[in-house]
Amino acid sequence: xxxxxxxxxAVDESENSRNALLYVADILGGFPGFIIILLSVIxxxxxxxxxxxxxxxxxxxxxxxxxxxxxxxYRQVLIQSGFPDSCVLTDIILTKDRPVSSVxxxxxxxxxxxxxxxxxxxxxxxxxxxxxSVSSKLIHMAARCAVWVIEPVCKSQL
Amino acid sequence: MLMEFSDExxxxxxxQWVESARLPKLFKxxxxxxxxxxxxxxxxxxxxxxxxLVRNNEREGRFGIDEQQKFWVKxxxxxxxxxxxxxxxxxxxxxxxxxxPLVFDCTRSPAKETRVLQLTGTHPNFMHGFxxxxxxSNRVRVIDFVYGKKLSDLIAGMxxxxxxYFEEVFPGIFERYLDAxxxxxxxxxxxxxxxxxRRDHIIIDRETGVFRWIDFDFIYHHHENRLGYDIFGLGxxxxxxxxxxxxxxxELRRVRPDLFARIGKSxxxxxxxxxxxxxxxxxxxxxxxxxxxLMHFSAETEVFYDDTRQFxxxxxxxxxxxxxx
Numbered sequence: 001x002x003x004x005x006x007x008x009x010a011v012d013e014s015e016n017s018r019n020a021l022l023y024v025a026d027i028l029g030g031f032p033g034f035i036i037i038l039l040s041v042i043x044x045x046x047x048x049x050x051x052x053x054x055x056x057x058x059x060x061x062x063x064x065x066x067x068x069x070x071x072x073x074y075r076q077v078l079i080q081s082g083f084p085d086s087c088v089l090t091d092i093i094l095t096k097d098r099p100v101s102s103v104x105x106x107x108x109x110x111x112x113x114x115x116x117x118x119x120x121x122x123x124x125x126x127x128x129x130x131x132x133s134v135s136s137k138l139i140h141m142a143a144r145c146a147v148w149v150i151e152p153v154c155k156s157q158l
Numbered sequence: 159m160l161m162e163f164s165d166e167x168x169x170x171x172x173x174q175w176v177e178s179a180r181l182p183k184l185f186k187x188x189x190x191x192x193x194x195x196x197x198x199x200x201x202x203x204x205x206x207x208x209x210x211l212v213r214n215n216e217r218e219g220r221f222g223i224d225e226q227q228k229f230w231v232k233x234x235x236x237x238x239x240x241x242x243x244x245x246x247x248x249x250x251x252x253x254x255x256x257x258x259p260l261v262f263d264c265t266r267s268p269a270k271e272t273r274v275l276q277l278t279g280t281h282p283n284f285m286h287g288f289x290x291x292x293x294x295s296n297r298v299r300v301i302d303f304v305y306g307k308k309l310s311d312l313i314a315g316m317x318x319x320x321x322x323y324f325e326e327v328f329p330g331i332f333e334r335y336l337d338a339x340x341x342x343x344x345x346x347x348x349x350x351x352x353x354x355x356r357r358d359h360i361i362i363d364r365e366t367g368v369f370r371w372i373d374f375d376f377i378y379h380h381h382e383n384r385l386g387y388d389i390f391g392l393g394x395x396x397x398x399x400x401x402x403x404x405x406x407x408x409e410l411r412r413v414r415p416d417l418f419a420r421i422g423k424s425x426x427x428x429x430x431x432x433x434x435x436x437x438x439x440x441x442x443x444x445x446x447x448x449x450x451x452l453m454h455f456s457a458e459t460e461v462f463y464d465d466t467r468q469f470x471x472x473x474x475x476x477x478x479x480x481x482x483x
Contacts, residue, residue: 128462130429
């Protein structure tokens with residue numbers, strides 16, 4: 001039996017992430033042979049941003065809870081679009097000093113995903129200069145996999 | 159340990175460094191520095207086992223705007239050894255930093271500055287000092303006063319043609335800028351940021367001429383490009399030094415309308431669209447390699463520096479193309 005192909009979708013609470021998810025659901029939903037990994041990366045601000053370590057831990061807890069809920073909702077969307085329950089996985093990872101794109105690429109390797117999917121926010125050049133762009137970084141740095149960058153116009157009609 | 163100092167004891171100590179006639183009859187002593195507005199000239203701040211005689215509040219001004227007092231930053235004299243200090247008291251500030259059209263969260267962190275002071279130790283390119291907790295655990299920073307001129311003031315005082323500046327003065331400035339840049343590489347490689355890189359946050363040490371970074375208590379959080387704001391500051395600083403000041407479209411239109419007519423959007427700073435980054439268009443004697451580095455900070459650049467060490471390495475290669483001073 002052919003091995004299932006793994007598709008990693010990097011999501012956060014943004015609309016463009018939702019578009020990316022719906023695109024995958026639309027294009028691949030119901031087709032056998034795919035395992036979808038929904039990945040969220042929590043980039044934790046420096047400890048100096050918080051009034052105390054307790055405040056920092058509380059921030060992480062709340063963020064984790066909120067993303068867990070989101071990932072479960074997205075998981076259900078994929079299941080309803082035809083993916084078997086056991087073929088939709090979720091993962092949340094914390095990072096402190098590393099770019100989000102690096103963490104995503106690391107997870108792509110860990111899961112041996114053949115395709116990375118990410119929504120494109122459409123940052124301006126000067127935003128990208130100062131803040132960086134996850135999708136741009138993934139396009140440039142991803143190796144041994146395909147990268148799908150989903151523009152807002154590609155969103156599903158579902 | 160909080161030592162006790164009597165009024166008489168403090169007077170005896172203080173009279174070693176300040177004329178007795180100028181000392182107050184009674185000293186107000188603060189071991190709790192929370193209310194920094196109340197701490198004023200001639201008061202004594204007690205931190206651990208050291209008393210500091212407070213002098214003026216520090217002032218800061220930019221771009222010709224009148225200097226504003228920073229009430230949480232005091233000039234002081236260490237009464238035990240007479241050394242001049244800057245004492246930074248705790249001021250929790252969270253604000254939206256505005257850089258051109260971009261806005262992001264920024265916070266002032268005594269803990270971060272203390273960490274950086276500890277990390278940099280006696281590194282010649284940084285201000286030196288230490289963190290100490292006051293009687294109610296406020297994290298106060300005691301910093302050795304840096305004698306010297308701000309880099310911004312040095313450049314402002316350069317009254318000469320750019321070609322003369324570039325040939326005779328800039329190589330020496332550039333060499334010292336590279337050392338200061340390498341110091342930021344050191345910070346970054348140790349997981350720290352400066353947080354507020356600007357031309358008036360470099361003091362030129364009066365004795366050594368070394369460029370010394372000051373004021374690194376700001377912190378920001380960008381989840382994808384952690385070093386971006388620091389690198390942007392370094393690029394702006396480089397343009398300021400290469401151009402012998404800011405090369406703005408307004409000034410160019412005023413003094414050289416013929417050159418102004420040749421400036422397009424791609425020649426401008428990626429965020430500050432009134433500043434010219436393609437300085438070779440104004441100063442043709444600027445080497446191509448140096449200008450190429452500047453153009454990585456221009457409005458239509460396709461390639462950004464995302465690592466300070468890359469930026470440093472590129473500039474190190476430029477050194478050879480400059481006339482030695």
